[in-house]
Amino acid sequence: xxxxxxxxxxQSLVVLAGLxxxxxxxxxxxxxxxxxxxxxTQPDLEPEDIAALRRYYGLDDPVQVRYxxxxxxxxxxxxxxxxxxxxxxxxxMRQRLGNTLQLLAGAFVIAFTVGLGxxxxxxxxxxxxxxxxxxxxxxxxxAMPVFWLGILAILTFAVxxxxxxxxxxxxxxxxxxWSSLIDRxxxxxxxxxVLAFASTATWVRYSxxxxxxxxxxxYVRTARSKGLPEAMVTRRHALRNALIPIITLLALSIPxxxxxxxxxxxxxxxxxMGLLLFQAVLGHDHAVxxxxxxxxxxxxxxxxxxxxxxxxxxxxxxxxx
Amino acid sequence: MSETVxxxxxxxxxxxxxxxxxxxxxxxxWRRFRKHRLALVGGTLALGLTLxxxxxxxxxxxxxxxxxxxxxxxxxxxxxxxxxDELGRDVLTRMMYAGRxxxxxxxxxxxxxxxxxxxxxxxxxxxxxxxxxxxxRLVDVLLSVPTLPLYLILSAIIPGGGxxxxxxxxxxxxxxxxxxxVRAQVLALRRLEFVDAARAVxxxxxxxxxxxxxxxxxxxxxxxxxxxVGGAILGxxxxxxxxxxxxxxxxxxxxxxxxxxxxxxxAPHLAVFPGLFIFVTVLSFNFLGDGLRDALDPxxxx
Numbered sequence: 016x017x018x019x020x021x022x023x024x025x026q027s028l029v030v031l032a033g034l035x036x037x038x039x040x041x042x043x044x045x046x047x048x049x050x051x052x053x054x055x056t057q058p059d060l061e062p063e064d065i066a067a068l069r070r071y072y073g074l075d076d077p078v079q080v081r082y083x084x085x086x087x088x089x090x091x092x093x094x095x096x097x098x099x100x101x102x103x104x105x106x107x108m109r110q111r112l113g114n115t116l117q118l119l120a121g122a123f124v125i126a127f128t129v130g131l132g133x134x135x136x137x138x139x140x141x142x143x144x145x146x147x148x149x150x151x152x153x154x155x156x157x158a159m160p161v162f163w164l165g166i167l168a169i170l171t172f173a174v175x176x177x178x179x180x181x182x183x184x185x186x187x188x189x190x191x192x193w194s195s196l197i198d199r200x201x202x203x204x205x206x207x208x209v210l211a212f213a214s215t216a217t218w219v220r221y222s223x224x225x226x227x228x229x230x231x232x233x234y235v236r237t238a239r240s241k242g243l244p245e246a247m248v249t250r251r252h253a254l255r256n257a258l259i260p261i262i263t264l265l266a267l268s269i270p271x272x273x274x275x276x277x278x279x280x281x282x283x284x285x286x287x288m289g290l291l292l293f294q295a296v297l298g299h300d301h302a303v304x305x306x307x308x309x310x311x312x313x314x315x316x317x318x319x320x321x322x323x324x325x326x327x328x329x330x331x332x333x334x335x336x
Numbered sequence: 337m338s339e340t341v342x343x344x345x346x347x348x349x350x351x352x353x354x355x356x357x358x359x360x361x362x363x364x365x366w367r368r369f370r371k372h373r374l375a376l377v378g379g380t381l382a383l384g385l386t387l388x389x390x391x392x393x394x395x396x397x398x399x400x401x402x403x404x405x406x407x408x409x410x411x412x413x414x415x416x417x418x419x420x421d422e423l424g425r426d427v428l429t430r431m432m433y434a435g436r437x438x439x440x441x442x443x444x445x446x447x448x449x450x451x452x453x454x455x456x457x458x459x460x461x462x463x464x465x466x467x468x469x470x471x472x473r474l475v476d477v478l479l480s481v482p483t484l485p486l487y488l489i490l491s492a493i494i495p496g497g498g499x500x501x502x503x504x505x506x507x508x509x510x511x512x513x514x515x516x517x518v519r520a521q522v523l524a525l526r527r528l529e530f531v532d533a534a535r536a537v538x539x540x541x542x543x544x545x546x547x548x549x550x551x552x553x554x555x556x557x558x559x560x561x562x563x564x565v566g567g568a569i570l571g572x573x574x575x576x577x578x579x580x581x582x583x584x585x586x587x588x589x590x591x592x593x594x595x596x597x598x599x600x601x602x603a604p605h606l607a608v609f610p611g612l613f614i615f616v617t618v619l620s621f622n623f624l625g626d627g628l629r630d631a632l633d634p635x636x637x638x
Contacts, residue, residue, distance in 0.1 A: 029473055030480055154622060167611070274483060292485055301489075
């Protein structure tokens with residue numbers, strides 16, 4: 016087990032190193048380095064001043080020196096300063112992270128429970144009407160552009176039937192206390208539902224095929240033939256084994272969920288990391304955009320590592336590969 | 337062959353036997369595909385949408401950029417089946433032309449991704465060792481970056497708002513899935529006897545890969561490429577919707593929705609139709625891909 020975790024850890028470090036090179040390359044080719052930005056706002060700077068500034072920021076250093084410097088500052092948690100907000104990027108991200116997690120947490124709980132429930136029911140009643148319906152709806156969920164679903168949700172529930180707000184996190188002026196809490200929850204409903212829809216479809220398909228795979232196994236037939244009640248066979252023998260691959264799929268589904276979050280936050284003007292990223296890209300605030308991308312990518316790598324370790328804990332066969 | 341010879345020798349006509357009745361792999365696949373109802377629906381729809389896009393200049397009800405400023409935001413009706421937009425352009429006409437752009441992106445990206453993925457996967461799986469390790473770590477790196485945030489940033493860096501930028505970005509980061517599939521196939525195939533046989537008669541490595549390994553690894557590539565058409569259309573539409581993909585005046589289904597949110601109060605029809613086209617297109621390619629997966633897998637009973 017230790018050896019397996021060690022090997023996976025090493026692999027993640029290699030991926031992390033590759034990622035840093037990739038992101039640094041993007042950064043190098045990004046127009047508008049800090050000095051250009053300063054020069055653009057202060058037209059009375061002399062060329063010598065600009066040259067001095069470039070030396071100060073180390074922009075004329077060889078690219079490998081710049082890479083090491085950049086890596087060192089990232090490791091210290093210094094991701095630069097936002098040019099639109101004039102604040103350290105890390106502080107901006109900390110403010111937004113909570114809002115994104117609120118959205119993601121709700122959407123995840125809904126998608127996971129509904130998706131798994133429907134998927135497993137579907138597998139146990141293969142070719143039933145429910146199974147066909149679930150398959151059809153999950154196909155629809157996977158083909159549905161998130162932004163269109165968001166627009167349709169706003170059209171239906173904010174324009175035609177004005178039940179929910181069309182965007183934002185709260186109504187300005189609503190005071191603290193119960194009414195404020197309810198107001199905030201009310202604002203959460205539409206974006207959470209939209210974000211949850213696509214991943215519910217994914218979970219239905221994953222869990223359905225995982226369950227179908229397992230119930231064909233010999234040990235399930237054995238359990239049945241020794242006279243165990245069907246509920247016991249399903250719960251103890253089939254379900255528990257079907258859930259194992261779901262651990263890996265949890266990590267694999269993260270990038271898609273993050274993509275959805277960027278779009279959902281943009282449509283509903285939800286002040287999270289996704290909206291921060293979108294606005295940074297539009298406003299050429301590259302330090303912010305790159306920092307968010309780096310954060311999301313590192314989170315993805317960590318999640319994959321965790322998932323693999325968890326998988327090895329649950330399924331001993333993996334360790335002896 | 338030997339059966340036929342034997343048959344001739346014994347004076348009887350021998351029909352090649354076997355469960356498939358002497359049909360080739362592709363004939364069997366086609367027969368199985370025809371029985372798959374969802375795949376047929378998907379294939380027909382995909383074909384219809386492609387024809388609609390190809391024939392747009394001849395079948396569209398209006399000229400491509402005809403503006404009727406007197407008829408802005410007209411709701412769907414007899415003159416304009418799907419209504420008009422903020423400049424009085426016919427939405428149905430624009431949608432047909434936008435389909436050319438969106439489908440073009442989908443098809444080209446799918447072909448690119450399949451070709452690059454096959455090459456990388458075959459080399460990786462066939463040679464193994466350091467080459468394989470390096471290529472697969474590269475795949476790991478590319479897969480660890482959330483795609484939409486990366487695409488947003490790249491779109492802001494790479495100039496131009498045309499079709500080629502999108503195709504370039506989607507190709508550069510989209511081949512990883514196919515590469516993994518092909519690598520797995522080649523890894524399994526390269527130990528089989530026909531590869532040894534080819535090697536023994538002196539076939540070159542490149543020829544072994546191209547003539548012997550890749551054709552046997554085609555089935556998952558075809559499926560992945562079909563699904564990639566839908567994926568690219570979905571990705572293009574999201575980027576264009578956010579204003580960082582294909583930029584107006586070139587119409588794409590995604591950028592037609594860009595301002596729909598602004599006009600949602602007085603022209604809701606603008607928000608509905610372009611999205612419906614994206615949805616139906618992606619859905620039909622997904623059905624098609626799924627049907628092909630079933631049809632091309634001989635182990636599966638339909």
